[in-house]
Amino acid sequence: MKKLINDPKNVVMESVEGFGRAHADLVTVNPDPLYVVRKDPPREGKVGLVSGGGSGHEPLHAGFVGRGMLDAAVPGPVFTSPTPDAIIPATAAVDAGAGVVHIVKNYTGDVLNFEAAAEMAQAEGSTVRQVLVNDDVAVEDSLYTAGRRGVAGTVLVEKIAGAAAERGDDLEAVVAVAERVVANVRSMGVALMACTVPHAGDPSFDLRDDEIEIGIGIHGEPGRRRGKLEPADAITGHLLQPVIDDLGLSSGEQVLLFVNGMGGTPLSELYIVYRAAAALLDRTGVSIARSLVGNYTTSLEMQGASATVLRCDDEMLTLWDEPVRTAALRWGV
Amino acid sequence: MKKLINDPKNVVMESVEGFGRAHADLVTVNPDPLYVVRKDPPREGKVGLVSGGGSGHEPLHAGFVGRGMLDAAVPGPVFTSPTPDAIIPATAAVDAGAGVVHIVKNYTGDVLNFEAAAEMAQAEGSTVRQVLVNDDVAVEDSLYTAGRRGVAGTVLVEKIAGAAAERGDDLEAVVAVAERVVANVRSMGVALMACTVPHAGDPSFDLRDDEIEIGIGIHGEPGRRRGKLEPADAITGHLLQPVIDDLGLSSGEQVLLFVNGMGGTPLSELYIVYRAAAALLDRTGVSIARSLVGNYTTSLEMQGASATVLRCDDEMLTLWDEPVRTAALRWGV
Structure with missing residues (x-):
């Protein structure tokens, strides 16, 4: 390793x-229990947004803490959910009297830990709502998951819900727009090479020199199938067509197209996938209203990428364009 | 591959x-010859800024085209300088009557091609000045280079000179601040794993499982020495101490600290290097006025990082903070 x-x-x-x-102008780190909060104190009456999950997906989630996005992030151990003892104080730290939303990727460990934390935070007087992100169309139920996994679409939920909370929407409205993003965002990924979890020391799976894994999970969980390495245009089709089909996208609709790197793939290749x-x-007649390309939901140094499509209404676009820092x-x- | x-x-x-x-709101691509220019036409009387070089270092340089930074970027083939036939029209496209600055990384091919292009552009009536970036302290003269190589410090030159041009500084002033950044910025990098140039098909060098290359170049050129893999804190010292020594930094000075990823190293590790x-x-008594952490001057999917330090005066900080898009x-x- x-x-x-x-x-x-x-x-x-x-x-x-x-x-x-490095980002002392934006965030404060609480070392024990470990969580990251916005530098500026919570604004009275603003809905608080908290996310978190296993580490190894950076910049998710701490990289999205700041004005117009998350109020707090709770990093767990690598690929392992954080526990309620950190989620509870993070929730309390950003509760400004208008309620707190937990944005949770759909993995069993995360769901249970955030649910337990929400119950305890509510017993202490906070109002907490959970929004579950499950955008990965690759597999229904999987290792670590009942139902679909939550992957890169989480970034879009955090941005759009964060903008709604920042402009002063109430708890029900923030939850509603977050749920609308969840209902309209789908993703699928591919791995060319596995990553190595530091405390494990060996790659989390093996791929032969000519082999790729279509539908990979962000912890290296099995996807839909292994196949031979193909040209980027063909691989992109394997990722995007199931996303388009699952969304039921049709000609004339508008979307946000997000090509995400898994951490070890150069930006130049992500732009080839974007292309x-x-x-x-274009061939489907769908228009791209906004784009995002880069390493935003990673899997350590895994080589690969994912394609995420969000069917956008005008309010989502307005919230996407709102300032974020x-x-x-x-x-x- | x-x-x-x-x-x-x-x-x-x-x-x-x-x-x-993906960035049609920011840039226009001229396909043949290949160069990238700002979407908005050059502002009368604004100094034009052009950079370029071999591809494979993305987002350098096209990723820095836009308001407050470069006016044009000229991407060559992977790890190979662009030629005057592309540099000349890119220069003409951003010449708004106040002169054009070429920001060039110090590699023999880039220097010769940009010099030839500058001569021809001048013959056609443009005023062109060249600023050479040579921040890499690892080696004096090397493969492809007379003198020091230009590496990640180039990003800081482009940002600060770009802000000066954007606010309306004249040609001499833009060149002067760019030269002042060059005189005060130093870098050094390390590789853990090599990258593979697409048209070559094999890794550009071999490192054993327990081996790293200290002082690596951004094309995989040899650095100072090979050594055993060590903890990140020790490796960071091997990179940063020569930078501190070469700058002659002393207690009480202020710097911008930039930890750059080579493309295949996860962001989480870059923050460990930053730490x-x-x-x-801190131990040297130098204060960090600004920070930048991420993959900004890469070497395809190479695993590794570099540390860049810029000794800052107040004007550089002001220009660094200016808006950039x-x-x-x-x-x-």
């Missing part, structure tokens, strides 16, 4: 410490 | 096409 780390046991803590120091995805949407996504401010 | 590409011959063109489509670098600067660096707008 070759990594720029010190002791594998300290990877998450040291990384979050570095993150907190192929845009051409396929986080370490990983920033515009307008 | 496992890559998300189609025909290796078309990698640069297809990637830039995807880039142009170690910040601690070393490009695909890869954006704030304030």
Whole structure:
């Protein structure tokens, strides 16, 4: 295992410490229990947004803490859910009297830990609602999951719900727009090479030199099938067509197209995938209203990419365009 | 070779096409000869900024075209300089009567091609000045280079000179601040794993499972030495101490600290390097005024990182903070 780390046991803590120091203008890190909150204190009457999950998907979620997006992120150990003892104080820290939304990727560990935390936070007087993201069309039920997995679509839920909360929408309205994004966003990914979890020391799965895994999960969980390496245009079709079909997209609709890197694939290749995805949407008669390309929901140094499509209404576009100021996504401010 | 590409011959063109489509609000791509210019036409009397070089270092340079940074970028083939036939029209396209600055990384091919282009552009009536970036302290002269190589420090030159041009500084002033950044910025990098150039098909060098290359170049050129894999804190010291020494930094000075990923290393590890670098600067008594962490000057999917330090005066900080709106660096707008 070759990594720029010190002791594998300290990877998450040291990384979050570095993150907190580099972005001290945006966030504050609470070291024990570990969570990251916005630097500016919660604004009275603003709905609080909290997300979290296993580490190893950076910049998800701490990279999206800041004005117009998340109020707090709770990083667990690598590929392992955080526990209620960290989720509860993070929730309390961003509760400004208007309720708190937990944005949770649909993995059994995350769902149970966030549910338990929500119950305890409610017993302490907070109003908490959970929004479950399950955008991955590759598999129904899987390792770690009942139902579909939550993957890169989570970034879009966090941005759009974050903008709604920032402009002063109430709890029901923030939950409603988040649920509408969840209902209209779908993703699918591919791996060319596996990643290595630091405390494990070996790659989480093996792919032969000419082999790829279509429908990979962001923890390296099995996808739909293994196949031979093909040209990027063909691979992009394998990812995007099931997304288009599942959404039931038809000519004349508008979408946000998001090509996400798994961490170890160069940006230049993500743009080749974007090009192929845009051409396929052109042929479907679907118009691309907004785009996002980059490493936003990763799987350590895994090589691969995912394609995410969000069917957009005008309110989603308005909220997408609102200013955001986080370490990983920033515009307008 | 496992890559998300189609025909290796078309990698640069297809990637830039995807880039142009994804960022059509920011840039226009001229396909033949290939260059990328700002969407908004050059503002009368604004100094034009052009950079370029071999592809494979994305987002450098096209990712930095836009308001407050570059006016044009000229991507060559992978790891190969662009030629005057593309640099000349890119220069003409951004010449608004106040002169054009070529920001060139110090590699022999780039220097010669940009010099030839500048001569021909001047013969056609443009005023062109060249600023050479040579921030890499790892080696004096090397493969492809007379003198030091230009690496990640180039991003800081482009941002600060771009802000000066955007606010209306004249040619001499833009060149002067760019030269001042060059004089005060130093970098050094490390590779854990090599990258594979698409048209070559094999890794550009071999590292054993327990081996790293200290002082690596961004084309995989040899650095200072090979050594055993060490903890991130020790490796960071090997990169940063020569940078601190070469700059002659002393207690009380202020810097911009930039930890750059080579493309295949996860963001979480870059923050571990940042943490170690910040601690070393603390011990030196140097204060970190600004920070940048991410994949900005890459070497395809190479695993590794570099540390860049810029000794900052107040004007550089002011220009750094000015709004920028490009695909890869954006704030304030």
